[in-house]
Amino acid sequence: MSNKRRVPLCAIVGIGEMAPKRFTEGATTLGMIAEVAKLAIQDAGLEKEAIDGLLVGPQVGETPQHVPATVAEYLGIQPKMGNVVDLGGSTGAGMLWRAAAAINFGMCETVLCVLANTRERDKLPPRSPNRNPIREFDVPFGASGANTSYALLKQRHMAEFSSTQEEFALIAHWARKNAQLNEKAIFYGKPASVLDVLNSPMIVDPLHLYEIVMPVAGGAAFIVTSAKAARSKGTPPVYLLGAGEKITHRAVSQSPSLTTTPFKYAISAALDQANVDIQEMDLLSLYDCYTSVVAVTLEDAGLCLPGKFGTWMKEHSFGYDGDWPLNTHGGQLGYGQPDLAGGMSHIIEAVRQLRHEANGRQIPNARLGLVTGNGATLSEVTALVLGAESC
Amino acid sequence: MLDKFNNLKVPGPTMTLISKPFWDAVAKHEFQLQKCSDCHKWVFYPRGHCPECWSDNLIWEIASGKGRLKTWSVVHKPGHSGWDEVTPYAIGLIELEEGPTMMSHLLIESDEDLIIDLPFEVSYMKCNDVWLPFFKKQIS
Ligand SMILES: [Zn+2]
Numbered sequence: 001m002s003n004k005r006r007v008p009l010c011a012i013v014g015i016g017e018m019a020p021k022r023f024t025e026g027a028t029t030l031g032m033i034a035e036v037a038k039l040a041i042q043d044a045g046l047e048k049e050a051i052d053g054l055l056v057g058p059q060v061g062e063t064p065q066h067v068p069a070t071v072a073e074y075l076g077i078q079p080k081m082g083n084v085v086d087l088g089g090s091t092g093a094g095m096l097w098r099a100a101a102a103i104n105f106g107m108c109e110t111v112l113c114v115l116a117n118t119r120e121r122d123k124l125p126p127r128s129p130n131r132n133p134i135r136e137f138d139v140p141f142g143a144s145g146a147n148t149s150y151a152l153l154k155q156r157h158m159a160e161f162s163s164t165q166e167e168f169a170l171i172a173h174w175a176r177k178n179a180q181l182n183e184k185a186i187f188y189g190k191p192a193s194v195l196d197v198l199n200s201p202m203i204v205d206p207l208h209l210y211e212i213v214m215p216v217a218g219g220a221a222f223i224v225t226s227a228k229a230a231r232s233k234g235t236p237p238v239y240l241l242g243a244g245e246k247i248t249h250r251a252v253s254q255s256p257s258l259t260t261t262p263f264k265y266a267i268s269a270a271l272d273q274a275n276v277d278i279q280e281m282d283l284l285s286l287y288d289c290y291t292s293v294v295a296v297t298l299e300d301a302g303l304c305l306p307g308k309f310g311t312w313m314k315e316h317s318f319g320y321d322g323d324w325p326l327n328t329h330g331g332q333l334g335y336g337q338p339d340l341a342g343g344m345s346h347i348i349e350a351v352r353q354l355r356h357e358a359n360g361r362q363i364p365n366a367r368l369g370l371v372t373g374n375g376a377t378l379s380e381v382t383a384l385v386l387g388a389e390s391c
Numbered sequence: 392m393l394d395k396f397n398n399l400k401v402p403g404p405t406m407t408l409i410s411k412p413f414w415d416a417v418a419k420h421e422f423q424l425q426k427c428s429d430c431h432k433w434v435f436y437p438r439g440h441c442p443e444c445w446s447d448n449l450i451w452e453i454a455s456g457k458g459r460l461k462t463w464s465v466v467h468k469p470g471h472s473g474w475d476e477v478t479p480y481a482i483g484l485i486e487l488e489e490g491p492t493m494m495s496h497l498l499i500e501s502d503e504d505l506i507i508d509l510p511f512e513v514s515y516m517k518c519n520d521v522w523l524p525f526f527k528k529q530i531s
Contacts, residue, residue: 131405133436135402135405136404136407136410136436137404137493137494138494139402140401140402140403140404140521140523141482141494141496141523141525142401142466142469142471142474142477142480142482142496143466143470143482143494144402144469144470144474145469145470145471146470147468147470148464148466148470148482151464151466152462152463152464152482152483152484153462155462155463156462156507159462159506159507160507201467201468202467203467203468204464204465204466204467204468205464205465205466205467205479205502206464251494252484253484253492253493253494254492258461258462258484
């Protein structure tokens with residue numbers, strides 16, 4: 001099968017990550033972007049002058065427009081390609097194939113993909129200035145924010161498939177358990193049993209507090225170059241072997257299905273491009289803003305039948321040394337969610353694992369990883385297959 | 392019950408010229424939806440073009456105001472603090488008889504007997520001075 005695998009076009013050659021924290025004091029988004037960009041370019045063994053492509057995220061409140069120009073100016077770079085990727089939690093994953101596409105089209109050679117966010121105590125992030133359908137037809141009924149949307153999706157899963165609270169709690173338990181091997185994780189030193197998850201406060205029924213990511217400040221960045229250029233560097237490259245993406249709706253009320261997701265297409269498209277099977281994955285680095293997102297991702301990836309994630313999970317083990325390593329950095333449920341950079345944490349961990357640099361939690365012989373990103377209400381998703389040089 | 396919602400300081404609908412007929416009808420306790428004159432599909436939320444066939448030939452018609460429950464949630468900690476004083480409260484997705492699905496507030500005593508496909512019907516409620524189409528269980 002491996003002889004049919006596509007020749008990888010691009011690779012990640014550098015990563016940078018700030019340890020998430022509950023609050024920042026006086027930091028700016030631009031300053032934090034510079035900090036993680038520097039870490040990533042150093043990790044790549046390159047100078048900042050090498051960066052000739054720039055992908056950034058939207059910045060509500062601070063820089064609503066002209067984000068690439070603002071970031072480029074701040075960093076003192078003059079990229080030949082700049083863009084905003086706006087896919088919510090899928091932004092980081094969406095950046096990688098877009099960087100590869102820009103490089104492959106000859107627009108640039110080395111792309112910086114970067115996301116960061118501040119979080120000041122006593123200063124709530126600005127309320128969304130939306131004046132669109134979700135604001136007009138969801139919010140007035142008391143359905144503000146992501147929690148309610150994901151609660152509605154989890155409730156439908158439970159009502160349709162008789163999935164149980166214990167089964168969902170297992171996902172949060174594993175995230176917390178894996179976070180105990182990641183000193184940077186916000187829940188490092190704070191494991192949670194299934195019972196702890198079930199005993200945590202009910203926020204929006206049927207979602208408990210421990211099933212919902214903790215919002216934190218943080219940042220992450222990665223550097224992408226062509227596969228050819230990557231091979232000449234000292235850092236072991238991690239190749240992009242396949243990508244799939246799909247957008248189906250925005251508001252949960254408009255979702256074409258409440259129990260299957262656009263991951264069904266995106267994951268199978270990414271695996272097809274890479275010409276690999278899901279069973280070949282050494283790491284599942286799955287976007288986990290809520291427990292229920294992991295549940296439906298496992299089902300849509302074809303690892304188990306619809307509604308049967310709980311039964312499947314009870315038959316497997318999800319640590320770095322388990323038979324299905326899942327979110328070995330703790331996932332966002334264990335690591336914390338530094339806004340859009342939270343989604344990028346799944347890529348950073350996959351790169352670490354595939355470079356065999358995940359100290360204390362290294363998956364033996366890790367060669368292939370599936371990374372997913374999800375934005376809005378399981379509305380906009382990206383799946384990536386990443387591979388180590390040994391592929 | 393009426394005052395409970397009317398005194399809330401919560402965000403109301405951000406009406407547009409296209410959606411105004413929907414809210415005007417609700418204020419008169421009428422439930423109207425757009426219908427496409429070309430593909431005959433009902434459309435919700437209000438649009439300038441039919442999402443099915445892109446026709447701009449949409450007309451307002453009286454709809455049943457009846458539907459079935461697709462899913463629900465009891466909110467203990469609202470995303471907007473204006474709702475804090477009526478917690479816990481229930482929201483749900485109603486698949487209208489005409490086809491489209493809408494989010495609404497559920498007027499129920501308890502969530503214990505809620506099941507998929509339970510019949511619901513519109514029940515108008517004044518919330519922060521604006522009439523909204525909440526939903527209650529259909530009386531069989
Ligand atoms: Zn039509």
